[in-house]
Amino acid sequence: MSVLVLADHDLGTLSPATARVVNAVAQLGPVDVLVIGEGVDEVAKAAASLVGVAKVLISQSDAFASAPADSAVALLETLAVRYQFVATSAGSVGRDVIPRLAAKLDLMPITDVVKILGPNSFERPIYAGNAVQTVTSNQPRQLLTLRASAFRAAASGNAAPIEPVVATGITTTAKIIAAHRTESDTPDLATAQIVVGGGVSVGSAEGFKLIETLAKKLGAAVGATRAAVDAGYAPNDWQVGQTGKIIAPDLYIAIGISGALQHLAGIQGAKKIVAINTDAEAPLSKLADVLLVGDLFDVVPQLIAELDRLGVKS
C-alpha cells in the first residue's frame, strides 16, 4: 500500500502543513511526495528531508504556476493509478484539486479528515464541526484531504531521493493575472502554537493593530472573525472558522469575539482558550478555559504591559 502526497508550498517554501500530512499518512504505507510548480527545487529538498518520505517526485512547468486545478489534475490522473492513497492538506489547493481528480477517476473523495482509523476508515467533521462522521470506503483507492492542524508534524533529518517527472503536454486554461499576498512575519495560522484572534469589536483596522501587537509579543499567529474580515480590519487569509482556516493551537486568545457556530468550527482543536469580552454570556465566554470580562481597549494594552513586566518574549 503506497501513498502519494501532494506538497503544499508558496513562494518557494514548503508549507508546514505538508510535514503533518506526511506524518499522518505514513501509517498507511510508504510515502512519495509530489512537488509541482515552477522553481520548486528547494521545496523538493525540504520534502525529501521529512522522516517517512520514500521519494520525492518533482514536476516543474509554467503550467503549474499557482497550481491551477486543471493542470495539476492532468498530472495527478496519470500518477494516481500507481498508489492506494492520494492525500494532501485541506488547504485552498487541496480543496480545489482533490474533488476534481476524484470525479476524473470516478471516485468519492474523503475530505477534511481529522482522524485516520484504518486504511479505509476515517473521521471527518460535518455541520461546522457540530457532528463527526465516521466513513468507510471499499473503493480501489482513497483520495483524501487532511486537516493539518489535527496531526503532528513529521520530523526532519531524512534525505529521500528526488526524481523528476516530465509534464509534457500538460497545459492550463487558467492564467494568473494578480496575486495579493498578506505581508506578515507572523507564523503560519493553520499550524501555529499560539493564535491571537480579534473580532469586529476592535472597531477599525487601527484597532485591529492591538491584536497584532499582542500576537507579536507572544510570537503568535493572528486570526480574525468573518465579521472583522468583512469590515476590512483584517485580510481574508486570517479568517478562522467554517469558511476560513481551521486552527488547533495550544493556546487561543480570543478578543472581542462572540463565538458564533461558524467561528467555533475553526477552533475546536485548540487546547486552551482564553477569552476577553465585555459580555460574560457570549458563547465563547462560556466555553473559554479562562475568561476576563472587560473592555478590550483597556485590557489588551494592560495585558501587553503586564506580559512585558513578566519578561514574556517571543
Place this chain on the structure above:
Amino acid sequence: MKILVAIKRVVDHNVRIRVRPDGSGVETTGVRMSMNPFCKHAVEAAVQLSEAGHGDEIVVVSIGPKVANDVILTALAMGAHRGILIETDAELETLAIAKLLAKVVAEENPDIVLLGKQAVDDDSNHVGQMLAALTNRPQATFASEIKVVGQGLEVTREVDFGRETVAIPLPAIVTADLRLNTPRNAALPMVMKARSKPLSVRPAAEFGVDLAPRLTVEKISPPAERVAGKTVGSVAELAAFIANDVSAMEAL
C-alpha cells in the same frame, strides 16, 4: 449568455443541530431549512451579471425532496428565470450530485455555472470541482469577485496566502465564497411573481445516472465537549496564566 445556478436546501445555518443519540445522523425533522448560504451568493452573482447585461437567462437547479421547491422559489424571487427540481428522497453523495448536474449542463449548455463553494450540512466543498471535471470545463473556486472580460471571466479567489485573480475562458464553472456580494432579500412583488415562473420537476431516476453511494457512513457522533473554565478578576491574573502557559510550551 446563459447562467445555471445549483442550489441546495440545507438545515438553516442559524440552527444549532442535534446529533441523534443512536448515531444514525443529525436530527432534521421539525428543523428550519433554507437555501445554503453559499448558494445564495451564487444566485445573487448570477442576478448581478444578468443586470449588468451578461445573462439573458438564469436557470436554477436543485436536487432533493419535493419540499426543495421552496429554495427554488427563493431563487426565482431573487431574479432567476426558471427552475428545475431533480426530485429524490435519497441523500446523494457529492459525486452523484455532480453527475446529475453534468446531465443538466449537457441539456442546457450554459456559459457559466455558478455553485456555492460548500454546503453547510456536509461541508464537502466538492460539487463545483467535480462538475468541472465531468464537463471538462475550467474552474474558478472560492470566488470573491467575478468580472466578464472579453470572451472569458476574471475571477478573484480567496486562497491560503490571500487572494489571486485568474482569467479563464468560457464556458466555465465558478464557486461562490461569502465575500462575493450581499444577497438581496426579494421584495414581496418578486415573491408573488416567482410562483408564476416555470418550474419543472423531474425524478432523479430519469437521468440514467448511477446514484448508489460509494462510501458507508458508519456513524455520526457529537464532537468532544469542552468543559467550562474559570473567570479571572484582573489583567494581572490573566497575564500570569498566559505567561505560565507559554513557558510550559517552551519547556516541551
